[in-house]
Amino acid sequence: MTYDASAREDRGAVPATGSDRTFWGRLASWAPYRALVQLATATPRRQFLILAALPVLWVLTQHLGPMLQMLRVSLTDAYPVAAGTEQHFTFDNYLRFFGDRLFWMPFFRTLGFAFVFTLCTLVLTYPVAYFLARHVSPKNRMLLLLMLLIPFWVGEIVRTYAIMILLGNTGAVNLALKWLGLIDRPIPFMYTSFSMGVGIVYLTALYMLLPLYSALEKLPKSLNEAAADLGAGAWTRFRRVTLPLTIEGISSGCTLVFLISTGFYATPVLLGGPSTTVFAETIAGFFHVAGDEWPTGAAFAVIMFLAALILTTLFQKFMTGLRKGERK
Amino acid sequence: MTRGNRILLSCTYWAFVAYVFVPLVLMVLMGFKDSKFIGFPIRSYTLEWYMGIFENAEVISAFAYSVAIAVLSTLISVFVGTWIAVLLEGRKFWGRAAIFGLTVLPALIPGIISAIAFRIYARYLGIEPGMGAIVWSHAVHNVPFVVLVVMARLSTLPKSQIEAARDLGADPLIAFLRITLPYLIPAIMGASIFCLLLSFDDFVRSFFLGGYEPTLPVLIFAKLKSGMSPEINAIATAALVLTAVVGVWAERFTRRMNKES
């Protein structure tokens, strides 16, 4: 009998098929409900306000709130406030960054790394996304895409250690090369910007792959064929047709990856070398060592985030300009 | 497209698959190592680590705790995210751009910064560290992903269907529940999987906002203090297999739903 019950219940979830004065019909004719709907939708204005109330409240209190709170902490001289002392407003935490060259190196290094890794991710994943969207039958597409995504869900730490076992002096790669007779002494891959890159691209590939894939998937095949009919070679077709039409995907993928890569902490710390200290490490230091450094940490976090935001905004402007230029 | 190009592309794809999977294979393999540390050479193998997971109450309880947090936070994210998407999609109003910008903000803030911001804000609001705080932070962090996915699907909803329902006398709420919502189900499912996995995998927010009960990633991090052991690899493998099964099941489910509608 459960079969019947669930079947009837199901009808409620899918669009009406025929005359069913079941739950929905009864609800619609129930007087209190009707009064409520009447009240809520009396004017389009009221309807809109009710619709907008929750989202506006949510983004202001939940999305903006934490950031504002952090901004506030970054402008104070002590946090958490010790008993019996007063908190003062100050810009010192920001000035500390600009006043000490010590912090500039990791800062600019982080931006540099983020730029390079974004570029690497783009170059690596574009062909993959292209292959998936253009050369795989739609039936298998989802499966092949999903296959790529599953590994991204292994915890960052465990995966990072797996990369150490891959690249270490007695790691899988060195063992394989030795076995093939290509090397006698292991190649020190680990604790360089290379090993760090291997770890980071792993983290960013997903965020690049998805926008690229959806941009490429939307691309009509006919465009390419038309270009081919006009005698354009493969490279010309790619450069003149595919690339310009996927600029939006490239731009959103790069923006996302760049912003996210400025904030990586565990992977650079574990896979990087003595000369690859990133700014997130500097920031984290202020929160780990002692409680009274929180304001400085917060100020540095704000500086990092603003810098990344400004750079990506400029980049987006540039890409939009490029797109317009191509259209002419 | 020439044949050579096609082969080249397919090679790139499979090379990428190798890059993504080799560390994973190593992780699974190391779970069988009969030692307290991972790495080559492997002198002898054991099943002990994998079997041990099912007897380890700490791991099982951390796993269940993580799942509970993931489910609760996803429910909130999906509810709020869908609502925001419905507001933003296809409507023009003053301040829309600002609301959209604020909506995606949590997704753009680097992990550690966001965790600290949440910690400070939780203190300000008087939310005590613990399950509630973790659920809250995960829910907020995941809302943008739901909004983006649902908005994309919503933009393809044929307007005529809603209009037809309205003509038949349905009020906006019923029209939404009976036409729009069922149409959005695949997107909501997709977004839910994404949220579940993001929450399940999160370390940094769970750590800063957590209490005495560790989530699985927090437990793994604490265990790491006494060395990266095959045990951790075995736990991570088991968790991965479970999430992968859920992912594949959900993908098939969504695909079927797509066909049905």
Place this chain on the structure above:
Amino acid sequence: MTKLILNRRKLLTTAAMTGAALASPAYLRRAHAQGGEVNIWTYNDFVPAAFKEQFEAETGIKINIRLVDDQGKQFSLLAAEAPNPTVDIMTVAGHRFLQFIDSDLLAPLDTDRMSNWGNINPTFSESDWATINGHKWGAPILSGMEVLAYNTDYVTPEEAETWDTLFSEKYKGQTAYIIQDMMSIVMLMKGYDGNMVEYLGDPEKAEAIVKEARDFLIEKKPLVRKYYDGGAEVQQMFVNQDIMLGHSWNGPAAALINDGFPLGMAIPKEGSYGFVYTFNIAKNCPNPDNAYTFLNAILANPEIGAAMTKASGFISTYKGASEYLTDLEKKSTSFPDEQLANLQFFRAEANEMKYGFVDPAVEAIKAA
């Protein structure tokens, strides 16, 4: 339609299972409710599982453990919770007492309430760092030290007798150390007091010494493979043979030795620093009586101390704990007397001044 129904049923089952998981008391329980509980912040494996079970069964007091992974985090968390913390017992290293005491976060220990206090080796319980302001502040449980660890297949014990080997061209690109800890050791190598207590009245001299140590480490930066932070990292570097020797705490190194890895460790002749992990009671803690019951119980017999050593690799502070260790475990947790003579404990008196200079120096070394 059939498929859809099946799926719905599956979905409902899943939902029911999730519901069951949620209803299970373990997750809904308020971790720090009043009554039969004791809340502990500690490292993984510091409270042996067998002891925990037995204690809970015998006393009916539930042990809630929050795993932490460094001293600074405990301080931040506790500072955020003060003056009414959720925690009863914390795990603070002896040389970090002062920071906690100055911020009024710890309660002095009433050793009379612990009949088993005498089970601790007096080297640790009566040491100079252990008594501050006339009070005891923690029950010593495990002792650690900064050692030079080396792969015995490649490095000889003679080479490991001096910290200089760590900075030699011979092992270029095959060494690793924690910068903060290395700063103190370099000061010792250069003949200064790495605790900086001697220079309390002379900050200028202290600053000059820190600068000298900093410049030394910057000069030697091309030789080092990795500045690391955690024990798991240095273990992995040894296993992967990415390094042949490095500075390490004895705990992680001992764990590798016990696993059969060809590793040796030494306290070099220039000297080194030791530290002691203690269990402490938080000021205004919610369950002080249970906390004392717990402390007394965990000090009850040397077997518990041995279990802690087995799990962590650090040396037990209990009298007679080594009798319960295997030969390999004994070897990995003991040093020759002439090496032990070079060891001194970290001291906290000058920490504020010291780390005021050292922290920026560490940033400078990383940035260089």
